[in-house]
Amino acid sequence: GLIRGLALAGILSTYVAGFPAKIRRRAQDLLPDASSSFQSSTESEFDHMFVLSGSDSAPTVPKLTFHWNDPVRNTFKGRLIHRAPKAESDSGWLGFAAYDTPFKGVPTADMDLMVGSQAIIGQVATNSVSKYVLAGKREGPGGVERMEESFQSLIPTGTSIHQFTGDDGHVTTILTFEKLLMENDSAEIMIETKGKNTFLYAAGPP
Numbered sequence: 580g581l582i583r584g585l586a587l588a589g590i591l592s593t594y595v596a597g598f599p600a601k602i603r604r605r606a607q608d609l610l611p612d613a614s615s616s617f618q619s620s621t622e623s624e625f626d627h628m629f630v631l632s633g634s635d636s637a638p639t640v641p642k643l644t645f646h647w648n649d650p651v652r653n654t655f656k657g658r659l660i661h662r663a664p665k666a667e668s669d670s671g672w673l674g675f676a677a678y679d680t681p682f683k684g685v686p687t688a689d690m691d692l693m694v695g696s697q698a699i700i701g702q703v704a705t706n707s708v709s710k711y712v713l714a715g716k717r718e719g720p721g722g723v724e725r726m727e728e729s730f731q732s733l734i735p736t737g738t739s740i741h742q743f744t745g746d747d748g749h750v751t752t753i754l755t756f757e758k759l760l761m762e763n764d765s766a767e768i769m770i771e772t773k774g775k776n777t778f779l780y781a782a783g784p785p
Contacts, residue, residue, distance in 0.1 A: 644659070
């Protein structure tokens with residue numbers, strides 16, 4: 580399946596607006612093999628899930644989970660869910676990126692995974708979800724830059740971002756996306772249905 584043998588790499592923002600100007604990695608989150616620890620999704624629309632950070636046993640710490648479906652033909656549907664215990668630690672944006680594993684090979688812990696990857700970023704303030712190229716670690720030209728309109732091929736009916744506050748005060752942010760495994764342009768990173776993929780994730784403040 581798609582995630583069998585998957586490596587997930589976490590990227591964490593410093594507390595700045597927008598996509599991180601700088602990132603830092605947590606060693607314990609770097610390149611875990613998701614195939615050994617994913618489980619059935621708690622979301623009815625999805626098949627599988629993987630806990631990226633946090634846990635139910637630590638309710639005062641934000642929790643981030645990734646959910647996905649087995650691919651259908653050439654489409655891949657995923658969902659990032661960030662649950663924060665209070666508004667001060669909620670997420671203003673969520674990002675999910677693909678590293679070019681098919682071309683560059685499976686990365687090692689000392690490699691820079693962000694630069695050269697391609698991302699899906701959802702922003703709560705603008706209620707927008709778009710594809711980005713990660714050419715550098717700063718927002719704007721030559722860095723984290725929105726792809727041209729001709730590359731914005733996310734499937735609208737399966738793509739959204741929304742945020743709500745529960746009765747318990749927890750703030751939940753949900754990024755859902757549906758994209759092509761193999762895009763129409765060969766310059767875009769392909770997601771393999773057989774073999775290994777490397778994904779990165781990020782969550783940023785309002």
